[in-house]
Amino acid sequence: MATKPLLGVIADDFTGASDMASFLVKGGMSCIQINGLASTHKQTLNSDAIVLALKTRTVAVEQALEQSLQALEFLLEQGCQYFYFKYCSTFDSTAKGNIGPVIDALLARLNLVQAIICPALPANGRTVYQGHLFVYQQLLSDSPLKDHPLTPMADSRVAELLRPQVAPAYQQAIEHLSIDDLNAKQLNPSQQQARYLICDCINQQHLSQIAQLIAQQPAMLLTGGSGLAEYMAQLLTARGNTLSQQHQCAVKPLPQPVLIIAGSCSKATREQIAEANALPQFCVDPVKLAKGELKLKHILDWIHQQQAPAVLVYSSQAPEQVSQTQQLLGQQNIAEKIENLLAQTAVQSKASNIVVAGGETSGAVVSALNISSFNIGPSICPGVPIMQSNDQRAISLALKSGNFGDKHFFNQALSLIQQLGAQA
Numbered sequence: 001m002a003t004k005p006l007l008g009v010i011a012d013d014f015t016g017a018s019d020m021a022s023f024l025v026k027g028g029m030s031c032i033q034i035n036g037l038a039s040t041h042k043q044t045l046n047s048d049a050i051v052l053a054l055k056t057r058t059v060a061v062e063q064a065l066e067q068s069l070q071a072l073e074f075l076l077e078q079g080c081q082y083f084y085f086k087y088c089s090t091f092d093s094t095a096k097g098n099i100g101p102v103i104d105a106l107l108a109r110l111n112l113v114q115a116i117i118c119p120a121l122p123a124n125g126r127t128v129y130q131g132h133l134f135v136y137q138q139l140l141s142d143s144p145l146k147d148h149p150l151t152p153m154a155d156s157r158v159a160e161l162l163r164p165q166v167a168p169a170y171q172q173a174i175e176h177l178s179i180d181d182l183n184a185k186q187l188n189p190s191q192q193q194a195r196y197l198i199c200d201c202i203n204q205q206h207l208s209q210i211a212q213l214i215a216q217q218p219a220m221l222l223t224g225g226s227g228l229a230e231y232m233a234q235l236l237t238a239r240g241n242t243l244s245q246q247h248q249c250a251v252k253p254l255p256q257p258v259l260i261i262a263g264s265c266s267k268a269t270r271e272q273i274a275e276a277n278a279l280p281q282f283c284v285d286p287v288k289l290a291k292g293e294l295k296l297k298h299i300l301d302w303i304h305q306q307q308a309p310a311v312l313v314y315s316s317q318a319p320e321q322v323s324q325t326q327q328l329l330g331q332q333n334i335a336e337k338i339e340n341l342l343a344q345t346a347v348q349s350k351a352s353n354i355v356v357a358g359g360e361t362s363g364a365v366v367s368a369l370n371i372s373s374f375n376i377g378p379s380i381c382p383g384v385p386i387m388q389s390n391d392q393r394a395i396s397l398a399l400k401s402g403n404f405g406d407k408h409f410f411n412q413a414l415s416l417i418q419q420l421g422a423q424a
């Protein structure tokens, strides 16, 4: 039996981290999610996988590099044997882009020469075909991700998204692994030598084939979405050296109303808010917030007046309104103000059952709640597990990536939390 964790994951946002953790658990690994570098204080983690959640997707490149390398040192100290850089299944990155520089830095530190680039997450409609990323039936650049408030995606070609982000010396070292190549079950010489190998993948079977192919090659840096993680977990645990028999943890929500917070402006989240219209809803007006006419106290007073199994506080607006707000108030400025307000709502309402929609928003909420780590429980939908803080507060939290979940998501979250609470 191994005495060290098998897999160390660096995730560039908090919802991405819990998405990843849920698929590792599904693949048969025990897993703990550590929130931020500040939580990496000396501790021995008895878990097959460690997912370290950072909030580096949209920060300056230098910060992303510094934090990702520190995260890697922590995972190396913990004795992790394989490494995975988790970024978004829709390759979300700013124009300057942190994905390429972080991959380069991790490769250099690990003394590795090849990274697998596998954003695909077929369970949530993210597929890659002929090197083009799709969100369900649409090319990424035609999908709602084109209107993302922080990382609008204007190209669907993974190679062309990655190329300008990596070191100039390696910009031609990108190769593509097609479905035919996958079926051939071996890499050709240029694929073997490529520094970055972009994988086509349109279904679960392809993920399994990619994992098997990787297992035959010299050590590689794993990078991408959470889809591949399930199959890497299966493969690594099948080798029989896992630390713990228990994968999914028992999560026991306290019998209290659920606080739902949405800072995500994605189409999916806006549909989910509309569908949850039976719940009391508080709409945060960004202009009033910026003018000081809306204060945290207004939201807290409102929450405490409600008598419902769940309440929903949201700032989500349609793309045209978001652009207007950003032009008026500045993109970064208003994003931070809203994130702070929503995070403080979570803290000061003293809620014990919280559901958050949006990666940046989730990062802000978890950091403000000062939760160092999570155990991973059952999932509401693919990639959104209910987790429980590993401390006396036992806060149950679900972090939803903006575009995850169908329109019933908030209602499904409420049902699962109530069901788990009733079993407690």
Ligand SMILES: Nc1ncnc2c1ncn2[C@@H]1O[C@H](COP(=O)(O)OP(=O)(O)OP(=O)(O)O)[C@@H](O)[C@H]1O
Residues within 6 Å of the ligand: 015, 148, 149, 150, 263, 264, 265, 266, 286, 315, 316, 317, 321, 322, 325, 326, 334, 335, 336, 338, 339, 357, 358, 359, 360, 361, 362, 400, 401, 402, 403
């Ligand atoms: N009405 C609004 N106008 C402008 N910005 C907003 C508004 N509402 C929220 N924001 C900001 O937009 C950003 C939304 O990002 P967030 O990552 O939380 O959601 P998302 O992008 O949909 O999720 P994901 O990153 O998981 O796809 C946050 O920084 C949030 O503060």
Ligand SMILES: O=C(O)[C@@H](O)C(=O)CO
Residues within 6 Å of the ligand: 013, 015, 016, 017, 019, 020, 087, 088, 089, 090, 121, 225, 226, 359, 383, 401, 402
């Ligand atoms: O991979 C995804 O789509 C998500 O985990 C995510 O990172 C969105 O923020």
